[in-house]
Amino acid sequence: MENYxxxxxxxxxxxxxxxxxxxxxxxxxxxxxxxxxxxPFYNASLQDVESACASAERAFIAYRGTSYQQRSExxxxxxxxxxALGDELLNTTHxxxxxxxxxxxxxxxxxxxxxxxxxxxxxxxxxPLHLHYHDAGEPNRTPLPKPDTTLRFLxxxxxxxxxxxxxxxxxxxxxxxxxxxxxxxxxxxxxxxPAHPGTSELMTRAIAKAxxxxxxxxxxxxxxxxxxxxxxxxxxxxxxxxxxxxxxxxTVAKALMSTIHSRExxxxxxxxxxxxxxxxxxxxxxxxxxxxxxxxCASLLMGHGQFCTSPGLWLVPTHDSDELIAxxxxxxxxxxxxxxxxxxxxxxYERDTKAVAQCNGVQVLAQGHKSAPFHAQAQVFTxxxxxxxxxxxxxxxxxxxxxxxxxxxxxxxxxxxxxALEGQLTASIFGExxxxxxxxxxxxxxxxxxxxxxxxxxxxxxxxMNHGGPYPAATDVRSTSVGLEAMRxxxxxxxxxx
Amino acid sequence: MENYxxxxxxxxxxxxxxxxxxxxxxxxxxxxxxxxxxxPFYNASLQDVESACASAERAFIAYRGTSYQQRSExxxxxxxxxxALGDELLNTTHxxxxxxxxxxxxxxxxxxxxxxxxxxxxxxxxxPLHLHYHDAGEPNRTPLPKPDTTLRFLxxxxxxxxxxxxxxxxxxxxxxxxxxxxxxxxxxxxxxxPAHPGTSELMTRAIAKAxxxxxxxxxxxxxxxxxxxxxxxxxxxxxxxxxxxxxxxxTVAKALMSTIHSRExxxxxxxxxxxxxxxxxxxxxxxxxxxxxxxxCASLLMGHGQFCTSPGLWLVPTHDSDELIAxxxxxxxxxxxxxxxxxxxxxxYERDTKAVAQCNGVQVLAQGHKSAPFHAQAQVFTxxxxxxxxxxxxxxxxxxxxxxxxxxxxxxxxxxxxxALEGQLTASIFGExxxxxxxxxxxxxxxxxxxxxxxxxxxxxxxxMNHGGPYPAATDVRSTSVGLEAMRxxxxxxxxxx
Numbered sequence: 001m002e003n004y005x006x007x008x009x010x011x012x013x014x015x016x017x018x019x020x021x022x023x024x025x026x027x028x029x030x031x032x033x034x035x036x037x038x039x040p041f042y043n044a045s046l047q048d049v050e051s052a053c054a055s056a057e058r059a060f061i062a063y064r065g066t067s068y069q070q071r072s073e074x075x076x077x078x079x080x081x082x083x084a085l086g087d088e089l090l091n092t093t094h095x096x097x098x099x100x101x102x103x104x105x106x107x108x109x110x111x112x113x114x115x116x117x118x119x120x121x122x123x124x125x126x127x128p129l130h131l132h133y134h135d136a137g138e139p140n141r142t143p144l145p146k147p148d149t150t151l152r153f154l155x156x157x158x159x160x161x162x163x164x165x166x167x168x169x170x171x172x173x174x175x176x177x178x179x180x181x182x183x184x185x186x187x188x189x190x191x192x193x194p195a196h197p198g199t200s201e202l203m204t205r206a207i208a209k210a211x212x213x214x215x216x217x218x219x220x221x222x223x224x225x226x227x228x229x230x231x232x233x234x235x236x237x238x239x240x241x242x243x244x245x246x247x248x249x250x251t252v253a254k255a256l257m258s259t260i261h262s263r264e265x266x267x268x269x270x271x272x273x274x275x276x277x278x279x280x281x282x283x284x285x286x287x288x289x290x291x292x293x294x295x296x297c298a299s300l301l302m303g304h305g306q307f308c309t310s311p312g313l314w315l316v317p318t319h320d321s322d323e324l325i326a327x328x329x330x331x332x333x334x335x336x337x338x339x340x341x342x343x344x345x346x347x348x349y350e351r352d353t354k355a356v357a358q359c360n361g362v363q364v365l366a367q368g369h370k371s372a373p374f375h376a377q378a379q380v381f382t383x384x385x386x387x388x389x390x391x392x393x394x395x396x397x398x399x400x401x402x403x404x405x406x407x408x409x410x411x412x413x414x415x416x417x418x419x420a421l422e423g424q425l426t427a428s429i430f431g432e433x434x435x436x437x438x439x440x441x442x443x444x445x446x447x448x449x450x451x452x453x454x455x456x457x458x459x460x461x462x463x464x465m466n467h468g469g470p471y472p473a474a475t476d477v478r479s480t481s482v483g484l485e486a487m488r489x490x491x492x493x494x495x496x497x498x
Numbered sequence: 499m500e501n502y503x504x505x506x507x508x509x510x511x512x513x514x515x516x517x518x519x520x521x522x523x524x525x526x527x528x529x530x531x532x533x534x535x536x537x538p539f540y541n542a543s544l545q546d547v548e549s550a551c552a553s554a555e556r557a558f559i560a561y562r563g564t565s566y567q568q569r570s571e572x573x574x575x576x577x578x579x580x581x582a583l584g585d586e587l588l589n590t591t592h593x594x595x596x597x598x599x600x601x602x603x604x605x606x607x608x609x610x611x612x613x614x615x616x617x618x619x620x621x622x623x624x625x626p627l628h629l630h631y632h633d634a635g636e637p638n639r640t641p642l643p644k645p646d647t648t649l650r651f652l653x654x655x656x657x658x659x660x661x662x663x664x665x666x667x668x669x670x671x672x673x674x675x676x677x678x679x680x681x682x683x684x685x686x687x688x689x690x691x692p693a694h695p696g697t698s699e700l701m702t703r704a705i706a707k708a709x710x711x712x713x714x715x716x717x718x719x720x721x722x723x724x725x726x727x728x729x730x731x732x733x734x735x736x737x738x739x740x741x742x743x744x745x746x747x748x749t750v751a752k753a754l755m756s757t758i759h760s761r762e763x764x765x766x767x768x769x770x771x772x773x774x775x776x777x778x779x780x781x782x783x784x785x786x787x788x789x790x791x792x793x794x795c796a797s798l799l800m801g802h803g804q805f806c807t808s809p810g811l812w813l814v815p816t817h818d819s820d821e822l823i824a825x826x827x828x829x830x831x832x833x834x835x836x837x838x839x840x841x842x843x844x845x846x847y848e849r850d851t852k853a854v855a856q857c858n859g860v861q862v863l864a865q866g867h868k869s870a871p872f873h874a875q876a877q878v879f880t881x882x883x884x885x886x887x888x889x890x891x892x893x894x895x896x897x898x899x900x901x902x903x904x905x906x907x908x909x910x911x912x913x914x915x916x917x918a919l920e921g922q923l924t925a926s927i928f929g930e931x932x933x934x935x936x937x938x939x940x941x942x943x944x945x946x947x948x949x950x951x952x953x954x955x956x957x958x959x960x961x962x963m964n965h966g967g968p969y970p971a972a973t974d975v976r977s978t979s980v981g982l983e984a985m986r987x988x989x990x991x992x993x994x995x996x
Contacts, residue, residue, distance in 0.1 A: 065939070106641075130628040133962040133983075143604075147952060151962035151983070154943060156975070261759040265969040268976065441563070445652060449993040454645060464631040464649035466993035471763040477654070477990045478766065485631075485649070485991065492975045493983065495947040495964035 003091040004028075005198050010041040012048055012225050013204045015055035016211070016218030020044055026227045028197050031098040031339040034374045041197040044224040049234045052222040056158035056187040057240040059219030064155050064185045066216070068122040074214040075119035075183060079112045081206035081213075082174065089202050093168050096196040098339055099303060104169070111169040114176060114461045114482075118183035121484055128463060129484060131491065137498065148498045153491040155185030156268075157242030160235045162256075164247035165195035165341045166306040172196065173203040173223060176467075176481045177245030177270070177489070182221070184490035186243070189222045191232055195342045197225050233259045236269075243490055245481065246271040247308070249399075250472050257475065270489055271475035272468060274397045275425040276312035276404075277456045280414070280443065282431030283317050286324060292430060293327025296403075297335070299455035301378060304338045305401030306345075309426050309456040312397060315417060318407040328366055328380055328405070335368025335378035340400055349376045349400035356404065359394060361387035365405060376400050385413045389420045415439050421446050423470025423477070426456040448473060448480070501589040502526075503696050508539040510546055510723050511702045513553035514709070514716030518542055524725045526695050529596040529837040532872045539695040542722040547732045550720040554656035554685040555738040557717030562653050562683040564714070566620040572712040573617035573681060576672065577610045579704035579711075587700050591666045594694040596837055597801060602667070609667040612674060612959045612980075616681035619982055626961060627982060629989065635996070646996045651989040653683030654766075655740030658733045660754075662745035663693035663839045664804040670694065671701040671721060674965075674979045675743030675768070675987070680719070682988035684741070687720045689730055693840045695723050731757045734767075741988055743979070744769040745806070747897075748970050755973065768987055769973035770966060772895045773923040774810035774902075775954045778912070778941065780929030781815050784822060790928060791825025794901075795833070797953035799876060802836045803899030804843075807924050807954040810895060813915060816905040826864055826878055826903070833866030833876035838898055847874045847898035854902065857892060859885035863903060874898050883911045887918045913937050919944050921968025921975070924954040946971060946978070 010025070011018040025040035044052075066074075082089070090104050097104075121128050137148030159181040163172030170176065173190050181188045192200035204223040211220055224231060236244050236259050244260065244267065246253055253271035260269050285292055299311050316324060340346050357364055361383050368378030378401035388394050388406045408414040418439065427443050428451040429436075444450050448469030459467050465483035468474040474481075479489050508523065509516040523538035542550075564572075580587070588602050597605075619626050635646030657679040661670030668674065671688050679686045690698035702721040709718055722729060734742050734757050742758065742765065744751055751769035758767050783790055797809050814822060838844050855862055859881050866876030876899035886892050886904045906912040916937065925941050926949040927934075942948050946967030957965050963981035966972040972979075977987050 061940075064943075135958075135960040135962045144956065146960075147949075147958055149958060149960060149962040151964060257759075257764065261755075266755065266973060268974075442559075444992055444994075445562075447992070449995060451645075451995040454995060458642065460633075460645055460647060460995075462633040462644075462647060464633045464647040464993060466649060466991040468991075470990075475764060476766075478986075480991060480993075488976075492968075493964040493966075493978060494942055494945070495962060495978075496942075497947060497949040497952060497958075 004037055004039065004095050005088050005092040005202055008039050008198050008201050010039060010197070010201070010225070012042065012044045013208060013223040014048055014052045015222070020048055026194055028096050029195065029342060030095050031341060034339065037095070039198065041225045043226040043228050044231050046231065046234050048224060049231050049238065052189050052224060053158065053238040053240040055219030056189055056222060059187045059217040060157055062217040063187055063220050066185070068125055070214070071183060071185065072119040072122035074210060074216055075115050075122070075179065077210035077214050078174065078207050079115045081209045082203065083112060085202055085206055089199065092202060093196060093199040096199055097168055097341055099168070103303060107167060107169045110461060111174065115174070115179050117461060117484060118179050118487065122183055129487060150496045152494050152496060154494050156490050156492055157186060158240050159186045159188050159490055160241045160244045161188055161190045162232070162244070162246040162248060163190060163193040163200065165193045165345070166303065166308070168196045168199045171247040173200045174207065175247070176486050180486040181245070181490045184487050186490045187220045189224065189235065191224050191226070191235055194225070194227045200225065232256065236260050237263060239265070241267065243268045244270065245489065247481070249273065253475055268489065269475055270479055270481065272308065272481045273472055273474060274308045274399065275469065275473040276395065276397050277309055277424055278313040278315055278421060278427045279311045280427060280429045281314065281316045281324070282429065282433065282436060283320070285431030286317065286320050289321070289323035290327045293324045294331055295455055297328060297331035299457045300403050301335055301401055302457045304340060304376065305378070306341060306399065307457045309459060311428070311456055312403050314403055314405045315414060316405050316407055318409050321407070325365065332366035332368055332378050332380050335401065337369040337371035337375045337377065339372070339374055340376045343374070345399060346374060346376055349398065349402070352398040353379055353402050355393060356381055356398060356402070359383070359391050368401070378402070380405060382407065385409065385417050388417060395420070395422055411436065411439065415442065418443050418446065423473040425449065425467065425469045425473045426451055428454060428456050446470060502535055502537065502593050503586050503590040503700055506537050506696050506699050508537060508695070508723070510540065510542040511706060511721040512546055512550045513720070518546055524692055526594050527693065527840060528593050529839060532837065535593070537696065539723045541724040541726050542729050544729065544732050546722060547729050547736065550687050550722060551656065551736040551738040553717030554687055554720060557685045557715040558655055560715040561685055561718050564683070566623055568712070569681060569683065570617040570620035572708060572714055573613050573620070573677065575708035575712050576705050577613045579707045580672065580701065581610060583700055583704055587697065590700060591694060591697040594697055595666055595839055597666070601801060605665060605667045608959060609672065613672070613677050615959060615982060616677050616985065620681055627985060648994045650992050650994060652992050654988050654990055655684060656738050657684045657686050657988055658739045658742045659686055659688045660730065660742070660744040660746060661688060661691040661698065663691045663843070664801065664806070666694045666697045669745040671698045672705065673745070674984050678984040679743070679988045682985050684988045685718045687722065687733065689722050689724070689733055692723070692725045698723065730754065734758050735761060737763070739765065741766045742768065743987070745979070747771065751973055766987065767973055768977055768979065770806065770979045771970055771972060772806045772897065773967065773971040774893065774895050775807055775922055776811040776813055776919060776925045777809045778925060778927045779812065779814045779822070780927065780931065780934060781818070783929030784815065784818050787819070787821035788825045791822045792829055793953055795826060795829035797955045798901050799833055799899055800955045802838060802874065803876070804839060804897065805955045807957060809926070809954055810901050812901055812903045813912060814903050814905055816907050819905070823863065830864035830866055830876050830878050833899065835867040835869035835873040835875065837870070837872055838874045841872070843897060844872060844874055847896065847900070850896040851877055851900050853891060854879055854896060854900070857881070857889050860892070866899070876900070878903060880905065883907065883915050886915060893918070893920055909934065909937065913940065916941050916944065921971040923947065923965065923967045923971045924949055926952060926954050944968060
């Protein structure tokens with residue numbers, strides 16, 4: 001297939017080598033053409049997992065001893081090597097994901113910015129993260145002398161990272177978790193997502209070049225290809241693995257957590273799972289209803305609804321919302337037809353949107369175009385506040401370009417809707433908030449990021465970002481997967497006393 | 499019994515009231531006299547647990563809204579009320595624990611210092627903890643404007659705290675976890691330790707007075723008495739509970755973790771479990787062998803070996819260690835007879851020391867006095883490095899005044915002993931370290947606190963302290979139970995974007 005990277009080996013990258021037992025193969029899928037691609041990729045074997053873990057454990061001893069400066073240069077080298085892949089990377093990913101080249105270019109830039117932000121923080125001795133405390137001793141204190149103590153932070157050890165299909169750069173092979181773990185001093189084993197194996201291999205080639213250029217220990221990074229769940233469970237069971245970063249579905253997260261809980265040593269599991277990201281439209285926001293309706297639709301249709309921060313729930317006043325509703329009808333009605341990341345995601349979207357449409361009191365407000373049977377059609381539904389509160393199915397994320405408008409009569413009803421929500425990655429609030437402070441306080445305890453007057457899609461990479469939230473948006477509410485603070489996931493304190 | 503607090507009700511404290519279903523009673527035990535005390539304490543019922551959880555959830559909404567200044571005053575008020583209990587508290591705890599009045603006075607002072615350190619940090623707007631980050635927006639940035647983001651930290655919600663028997667103040671009803679959670683804005687439900695129920699009730703009375711004085715919401719603090727494990731499991735299962743602090747044994751921690759893992763929402767479990775706290779005697783340290791031997795014995799005998807930081811493993815050069823060994827024989831031989839905290843702890847000590855003595859190659863080096871059948875006798879054993887490495891039983895903590903001397907021939911053998919260790923709360927190093935840097939680096943990955951030239955017993959309350967460590971010393975290596983950083987256990991980030 002034209003533009004698909006030539007010379008892909010289809011192998012996994014283990015202990016500094018490209019290798020696999022090569023028992024079974026799978027193929028990347030091209031969503032735009034609804035067909036497999038020709039290049040075979042080899043499923044990693046259980047022996048491959050063992051070998052990667054053993055190599056990561058050996059690498060850890062040397063890698064944790066590298067200086068911040070060395071690690072900073074390493075991360076810069078990775079970013080340089082990835083950029084040197086040029087259009088071949090973008091074209092390959094475009095074929096594998098159907099995400100637009102412009103979007104992929106943006107995502108690549110963001111991912112490189114993130115890597116370089118960690119590199120710069122390391123060069124700055126991690127000062128921005130406040131990972132160093134000292135209390136001076138007082139040898140003459142009575143009744144007991146006070147010791148001199150310093151709090152430092154050590155890397156946890158080898159980290160397993162599971163890439164997501166919807167962000168092939170930002171939350172995949174070299175996404176936030178990999179960058180944060182490498183910055184922290186932890187070797188990384190990526191279980192790459194089979195929806196973009198060629199992308200993962202190209203990324204891994206770039207990292208391998210940087211490892212070699214910077215003389216980092218072999219085993220600092222490994223990448224396992226595969227469609228077999230058993231290697232995922234083997235990986236998180238391995239005694240060498242000291243933390244797991246995951247971006248994906250609640251179902252898979254639960255299965256992995258169950259395996260992790262059966263370990264003797266329980267380890268951190270950072271699952272970033274998704275959300276319906278409520279958009280709270282306060283009455284005054286209806287003054288600019290047409291513009292707001294257009295923005296909500298544009299945010300929903302970004303990446304054809306496949307952002308984990310996609311706005312899936314719009315809380316709209318029952319009264320005076322005709323103009324907003326009209327705008328939504330118009331923009332969704334115009335929404336172009338497109339496919340999603342993979343056939344299984346299409347199937348789930350079809351199933352979930354049908355189930356939503358069949359819920360008592362739910363109506364279809366607007367539908368986009370559908371010009372091929374394997375395309376997903378944008379859809380916006382409506383229901384009442386009481387209908388929403390009483391229907392658990394409507395509280396679940398529908399992955400893809402679907403949203404639900406819930407009409408509320410007054411502040412009390414809006415508060416009850418908010419109280420009924422599960423944990424969310426984000427919530428946005430539009431309109432004058434002065435009289436709604438108690439409601440907004442309640443909402444803040446449901447989310448990882450509270451946004452005033454802006455759409456939820458797009459996660460800024462900066463120190464004060466939080467990408468995560470209360471369960472089931474994420475499995476560890478204490479931690480972010482984006483921004484410099486993500487490094488803390490893979491560090492732990494050590495007090496040195498003299 | 500003289501000096502036991504008069505007027506104890508024996509009830510649990512729930513929703514601002516003293517109450518219980520009063521189905522069954524248990525009695526405090528007086529270790530010094532090896533007999534139960536007269537006052538009955540009532541086992542909390544499952545309904546009591548439900549009521550406490552519901553009340554804590556209601557209290558959370560009001561309590562999290564209190565200002566840092568209000569919470570600071572509340573913590574100061576608790577400390578004042580506890581000090582106002584005066585000798586009645588010390589005498590009651592002395593009867594229940596057999597810990598000396600001087601030790602209890604010291605522990606009370608330390609516990610009040612910790613409370614006031616949190617109060618002062620709150621008054622200082624938590625600035626010392628660096629819990630606030632801001633990135634200014636750039637509305638004109640291209641291609642996309644940069645939002646204005648602030649990272650704040652919210653309390654997790656109601657916290658369950660399990661007190662330990664060996665530190666009736668510092669790690670019990672109002673220990674580090676309770677203080678940190680209340681400072682963070684979380685209501686607390688304490689499952690008090692049945693080894694000191696009178697102490698727990700007095701502590702709770704002081705807290706109740708402070709709640710009333712400071713007009714904090716009822717349900718901000720609850721205390722459940724009881725010997726029935728089912729209430730512990732009910733408590734950590736409750737959907738209102740958002741984190742658990744625990745100090746105790748690995749066995750109980752595993753049982754509680756298993757229950758926590760069966761929840762829909764997995765919550766943080768901070769178990770601080772214990773360790774053998776290796777003491778690494780490098781050859782040069784033998785120059786002051788007599789003094790070192792005396793110090794090691796004194797540290798071991800502190801609280802009759804019932805510190806979680808008690809030095810249980812002494813790594814001593816095979817050669818030139820006669821003087822150290824002689825000093826240990828002398829000081830342990832003189833060790834007075836005493837009981838331990840409870841009959842079950844005595845039983846476990848007898849069982850564990852017998853099992854150690856029966857291990858292949860283990861010899862009894864020294865024994866202290868034993869003047870009553872219910873007393874625990876101080877004991878120091880010896881074995882070879884190879885014997886230690888190959889005998890997993892010797893890697894386990896023996897709770898009480900027992901230690902094991904492991905002789906090593908050279909640096910390589912010492913490194914192998916260190917590599918064979920499980921996770922530890924602390925390790926101490928004595929002697930010239932210059933040539934041992936790689937070994938010390940390896941050791942630092944086994945411990946939560948690395949100590950140069952000092953005994954491990956005694957944990958300074960300060961910002962740069964870490965009390966915790968790799969599993970099985972603790973269940974969450976990322977977190978400390980002592981010092982200001984302990985507040986992070988009960989906080990989570992929220993990004994506010996404008």
